[in-house]
Amino acid sequence: MLPLDRLKTLTKSTPSKIILVVIDGLGGLPNPHTGKTELETASTPNLDNLASKGICGFTEPISPGVTPGSGPGHLGLFGYDPLQYSVGRGILEVVGIDFDVKKGDVAARGNFCTVDKGGLVVDRRAGRISTEKSVRLCELLNSIRIDGAQFYVLPVREHRFALVLRGEDFSGDVSDSDPQALGVPPSPIEGSSPGAQKVAHLANRFVEEAKRILKPHYPANMVLLRGFSQHPDLPSMGEILKLKPAAIAAYPMYRGLARLAGMTALDTDTDIKSEFQTLARHYDGYDFFFVHIKPTDSAGEDGDFDRKVFVLEEIDRLLPLITALEPDVLVVAGDHSTPALLRGHSWHPVPVLLSSPYCRPDTVKEFSEEACLAGGLGRLPAVEIMPLAMAHALKLEKFGA
Amino acid sequence: MLPLDRLKTLTKSTPSKIILVVIDGLGGLPNPHTGKTELETASTPNLDNLASKGICGFTEPISPGVTPGSGPGHLGLFGYDPLQYSVGRGILEVVGIDFDVKKGDVAARGNFCTVDKGGLVVDRRAGRISTEKSVRLCELLNSIRIDGAQFYVLPVREHRFALVLRGEDFSGDVSDSDPQALGVPPSPIEGSSPGAQKVAHLANRFVEEAKRILKPHYPANMVLLRGFSQHPDLPSMGEILKLKPAAIAAYPMYRGLARLAGMTALDTDTDIKSEFQTLARHYDGYDFFFVHIKPTDSAGEDGDFDRKVFVLEEIDRLLPLITALEPDVLVVAGDHSTPALLRGHSWHPVPVLLSSPYCRPDTVKEFSEEACLAGGLGRLPAVEIMPLAMAHALKLEKFGA
Numbered sequence: 001m002l003p004l005d006r007l008k009t010l011t012k013s014t015p016s017k018i019i020l021v022v023i024d025g026l027g028g029l030p031n032p033h034t035g036k037t038e039l040e041t042a043s044t045p046n047l048d049n050l051a052s053k054g055i056c057g058f059t060e061p062i063s064p065g066v067t068p069g070s071g072p073g074h075l076g077l078f079g080y081d082p083l084q085y086s087v088g089r090g091i092l093e094v095v096g097i098d099f100d101v102k103k104g105d106v107a108a109r110g111n112f113c114t115v116d117k118g119g120l121v122v123d124r125r126a127g128r129i130s131t132e133k134s135v136r137l138c139e140l141l142n143s144i145r146i147d148g149a150q151f152y153v154l155p156v157r158e159h160r161f162a163l164v165l166r167g168e169d170f171s172g173d174v175s176d177s178d179p180q181a182l183g184v185p186p187s188p189i190e191g192s193s194p195g196a197q198k199v200a201h202l203a204n205r206f207v208e209e210a211k212r213i214l215k216p217h218y219p220a221n222m223v224l225l226r227g228f229s230q231h232p233d234l235p236s237m238g239e240i241l242k243l244k245p246a247a248i249a250a251y252p253m254y255r256g257l258a259r260l261a262g263m264t265a266l267d268t269d270t271d272i273k274s275e276f277q278t279l280a281r282h283y284d285g286y287d288f289f290f291v292h293i294k295p296t297d298s299a300g301e302d303g304d305f306d307r308k309v310f311v312l313e314e315i316d317r318l319l320p321l322i323t324a325l326e327p328d329v330l331v332v333a334g335d336h337s338t339p340a341l342l343r344g345h346s347w348h349p350v351p352v353l354l355s356s357p358y359c360r361p362d363t364v365k366e367f368s369e370e371a372c373l374a375g376g377l378g379r380l381p382a383v384e385i386m387p388l389a390m391a392h393a394l395k396l397e398k399f400g401a
Numbered sequence: 402m403l404p405l406d407r408l409k410t411l412t413k414s415t416p417s418k419i420i421l422v423v424i425d426g427l428g429g430l431p432n433p434h435t436g437k438t439e440l441e442t443a444s445t446p447n448l449d450n451l452a453s454k455g456i457c458g459f460t461e462p463i464s465p466g467v468t469p470g471s472g473p474g475h476l477g478l479f480g481y482d483p484l485q486y487s488v489g490r491g492i493l494e495v496v497g498i499d500f501d502v503k504k505g506d507v508a509a510r511g512n513f514c515t516v517d518k519g520g521l522v523v524d525r526r527a528g529r530i531s532t533e534k535s536v537r538l539c540e541l542l543n544s545i546r547i548d549g550a551q552f553y554v555l556p557v558r559e560h561r562f563a564l565v566l567r568g569e570d571f572s573g574d575v576s577d578s579d580p581q582a583l584g585v586p587p588s589p590i591e592g593s594s595p596g597a598q599k600v601a602h603l604a605n606r607f608v609e610e611a612k613r614i615l616k617p618h619y620p621a622n623m624v625l626l627r628g629f630s631q632h633p634d635l636p637s638m639g640e641i642l643k644l645k646p647a648a649i650a651a652y653p654m655y656r657g658l659a660r661l662a663g664m665t666a667l668d669t670d671t672d673i674k675s676e677f678q679t680l681a682r683h684y685d686g687y688d689f690f691f692v693h694i695k696p697t698d699s700a701g702e703d704g705d706f707d708r709k710v711f712v713l714e715e716i717d718r719l720l721p722l723i724t725a726l727e728p729d730v731l732v733v734a735g736d737h738s739t740p741a742l743l744r745g746h747s748w749h750p751v752p753v754l755l756s757s758p759y760c761r762p763d764t765v766k767e768f769s770e771e772a773c774l775a776g777g778l779g780r781l782p783a784v785e786i787m788p789l790a791m792a793h794a795l796k797l798e799k800f801g802a
Contacts, residue, residue: 029761037761062800063403064781065788066411069801082801083403089802227802341759345799347792348761373763379779 001081001383002399004240009397013242016328016393019279019289020385022077023315024070025297026334027350027369029341031305038296038305038340039351040368042312046319047332047353047367054330054355056364057377059385061336067347070253073335078261078290079241079386080234087260088172088229093162095256097154101164101231106172106199109227110153110161112137112220115211119185124178125159126220134161137220144209149202163225165202171195172230177207179224186224199228236262237288241390246282248275249292258290272314276321283325291322300338308340329356329392332367333385349379356392402482402784403800405641410798414643417729417794420680420690421786423478424716425471426698427735428751428770430742432706439697439706439741440752441769443713447720448733448754448768455731455756457765458778460786462737468748471654474736479662479691480642480787481635488661489573489630494563496657498555502565502632507573507600510628511554511562513538513621516612520586525579526560527621535562538621545610550603564626566603572596573631578608580625587625600629637663638689642791647683649676650693659691673715677722684726692723698746701739709741730757730793733768734786750780757793 002010028037061068061076062083071092072082087095090107101107112134114123129137134155141153149167156162174191186207191200203225210223237245239262247258250270259265264286268278272293279289293315299308322330334350351372353364362376377388390396403411429438462469462477463484472493473483488496491508502508513535515524530538535556542554550568557563575592587608592601604626611624638646640663648659651671660666665687669679673694680690694716700709723731735751752773754765763777778789791797 027761029759063788064785065790065792065797066403067792067797067799069799072801083407086801092802346759347789347797369761370764373775373777 001381002387004079004235007387008240010399011240011242011390012395012397014393014395015287016395017283017287018329018331018389018393019291019322019325019327020077020331020333020389021291021293021322022074023293023296023312023332023334025300025336025338025345027337027339027346027348028300028308029339029346029348037369038300038308039312040370042309042316044312044316044367046316046323048365050323050330050332050355051353051367051371052365053361054353055359055362055377056351056353056367056372056375058349058372058375058379059333059352059382060349060379061382065347067345068336069345070335071257074254074257076382077333077335077385078237079383080261081383085232085234087232087257089227090162090172090229091231092253093156093227094154094164095260096253097156097162098252098255099152099154099162099164101256102166103231103233104166104168104170105231106165106170106228108163108203108225110163111178111224112159112161113222113224114219115222120183121179121186121222121224122182123219124182124224128158129220131155131157133220134158137214137217140213141210144206144213146202146205146209148198151206159220163206165199167198167202169195170199170230172199172228174200174203174228176226176228177203177224178226186222189225203228232260234260234262238262241288241386242395243288244286245288245290246286247290247292248278249290250275251292251294254292254294263290273318273321276318280321280325297338300340301344303340303343305340329354329389331385331389333382352377352385354388354392358392358394402782403788405480405636408788409641411800412641412643412791413796413798415794415796416688417796418684418688419730419732419790419794420692420723420726420728421478421732421734421790422692422694422723423475424694424697424713424733424735426701426737426739426746428738428740428747428749429701429709430740430749438770439709440713441771443710443717445713445717445768447717447724449766451724451731451733451756452754452768452772453766454762455754456760456763456778457752457754457768457773457776459750459773459776459780460734460753460783461750461780462783466748468746469737470746471736472658475655475658477783478734478736478786479638480784481662482784486633486635488633488658490628491563491573491630492632493654494557494628495555495565496661497654498557498563499653499656500553500555500563500565502657503567504632504634505567505569505571506632507566507571507629509564509604509626511564512579512625513560513562514623514625515620516623521584522580522587522623522625523583524620525583525625529559530621532556532558534621535560538615538618541614542611545607545614547603547606547610549599552607560621564607566600568603570596571600571631573600573629575601575604575629577627577629578604578625579627587623590626604629633661635661635663639663642787643796644689645687646689646691647687648691648693649679650691651676652693652695655693655695664691674719674722677719681722681726698739701741702745704741704744706741730755730790732786732790734783753778753786755789755793759793759795
């Protein structure tokens with residue numbers, strides 16, 4: 001793998017255009033009744049046509065056997081080695097609610113919880129209070145003012161919220177206040193470096209204030225914080241790849257991940273057809289497009305094999321909206337597999353296809369797990385996809401003389 | 402590759418069971434008369450059935466072109482990167498005679514040799530004295546007492562013995578006394594770090610004492626030491642993978658390697674059937690089993706193509722003793738290739754198959770070098786086998802959120 005700083009020395013801006021379609025949870029496992037995976041079952045003439053003309057294979061999202069979360073699964077496809085770069089849980093939570101997180105920000109996941117008179121945690125989820133109640137409590141907590149940071153308290157769902165601290169010279173390397181146990185008090189938040197101690201001090205002050213404000217709001221009379229993390233400060237795709245990149249995603253988390261990589265998140269309606277139309281509408285304004293399609297993953301997570309097949313067929317039917325744009329490079333990939341059989345993300349390599357006038361076609365005639373076994377891309381780390389796309393778009397200079 | 406400390410954050414203990422059958426020297430080369438390798442020649446219906454239902458490919462034991470010794474060949478399959486972790490020659494020698502080496506121990510290979518009146522080496526092997534005589538001489542040397550270490554002098558075979566030094570704060574990074582030449586005196590043993598200097602001093606004292614004791618025992622009137630090394634102190638499979646692992650191996654060296662990785666070496670009779678029966682008998686007591694089968698390698702080393710074919714067919718016939726246990730994951734692998742044509746270990750990638758209800762089957766219908774070329778595992782570093790086995794046993798958490 002070429003490190004980003006060396007890749008950067010090779011990249012150049014050109015008018016050519018790259019589209020990366022990420023079908024979330026694309027890879028599957030065979031249906032025990034038919035022996036065919038979701039993708040093998042789906043009728044996908046347009047994808048098959050692309051596979052015939054293009055080059056196919058598998059991406060290994062992280063490392064063999066390792067099941068990726070959505071963060072590392074996408075970082076890899078965007079060209080960031082997920083073993084080197086990471087998006088912490090707090091940051092992922094706030095980008096997932098469309099909060100515009102800035103460099104330097106530290107974010108944490110929060111729970112409203114219940115403590116007894118002695119201050120011991122008796123319910124880590126405050127009886128799962130309603131989202132409406134949580135929104136009102138977050139408004140109360142947003143009145144907290146402490147010198148040294150701005151605090152943003154953001155409702156998520158039910159008892160869950162997120163906290164962002166914005167200030168100077170912060171580090172997110174601080175411990176949780178959530179003891180993950182009952183009958184004990186919340187833990188004091190601690191940090192070892194100076195930047196982390198600063199954050200720990202401010203977060204502890206916030207917790208004190210929150211406790212005071214929430215006292216009359218039993219069962220939500222206290223907060224627990226965990227997963228503190230800092231904006232990952234990724235080198236942007238504009239800087240490294242010299243692209244003007246845009247993201248089209250129905251779900252906030254994927255828009256947020258794209259923004260972390262320096263993409264502009266375009267406004268879009270959330271069905272697949274609308275996403276593709278959004279792409280077409282903005283086609284002249286950018287030279288890289290990340291299009292995220294979520295319902296395949298949701299169907300896999302629900303264990304709904306047939307619905308995943310249906311979504312794949314829908315994507316295929318709508319694909320001409322994209323191919324009509326005649327991009328220089330079209331990549332169809334997945335961030336990970338989500339086999340309906342496993343009802344969740346899995347470690348299995350993910351089918352991928354790359355279509356371009358300059359690809360060397362292989363013998364694959366169909367976009368499926370079985371067919372991709374014979375693909376010319378073989379099995380390659382997901383992080384290699386962007387350099388390959390850049391190469392096929394003729395956006396990479398020669399390495400060495 | 403995921404470093405062990407990061408892999409450790411993902412592993413969890415579950416009731417599922419993994420069996421790793423290592424067929425020593427599994428890979429081969431075509432017989433010039435038939436064009437078929439040993440494995441392609443052997444009739445192996447049970448392995449072929451596993452290959453049909455499972456996923457196949459090749460392991461690369463170390464790095465393309467590199468022929469592994471038994472130590473690194475097995476370390477890789479156990480999940481330890483053989484370029485990072487190593488078992489020195491002295492340590493390998495003592496685990497190979499079933500000595501229970503402890504953390505901190507330093508071990509060396511020894512030769513009885515002949516020196517002339519001027520102390521110059523005239524025969525590095527003391528005329529290859531008999532094992533019986535060597536055993537008696539080792540008994541004499543075991544009387545040596547020097548403050549600062551316990552010494553264990555262990556007969557191996559003919560003129561060969563092993564020496565273990567047990568003490569505090571030792572380092573095995575010391576030079577040989579064996580000059581690997583005639584007409585020169587044994588070299589003084591030297592170490593650069595404080596721990597190595599301590600060992601060098603004690604080993605030199607030992608050599609002096611040995612010379613005094615052996616004086617009347619011409620031709621075995623002196624010793625030469627080489628390959629000093631320290632217990633590798635591998636992070637154990639219990640700690641990293643949260644497994645309760647057991648080893649079934651007929652040969653002491655493989656039991657010893659397994660113990661270095663934290664496995665319990667089970668008592669077993671040494672034929673293949675007995676090994677498989679030992680596995681069945683202990684199946685409830687452990688969740689990971691390493692089964693080592695040696696005679697394939699021995700046949701390859703002897704250049705005996707037909708015997709290697711015969712052993713492979715014997716393994717296949719006995720395989721139902723293992724598949725009847727219905728392990729969650731069954732891996733059949735080799736530590737390296739030992740083609741009869743080359744009469745020794747070789748660098749060729751090694752066929753591997755993984756069988757599990759959660760593997761994504763490929764199109765391979767036969768367990769052979771040629772068939773595995775189309776395998777879904779492709780060619781992967783041997784060190785990735787354990788993470789893959791763990792994944793298929795559902796013993797790995799998701800990486801990142």
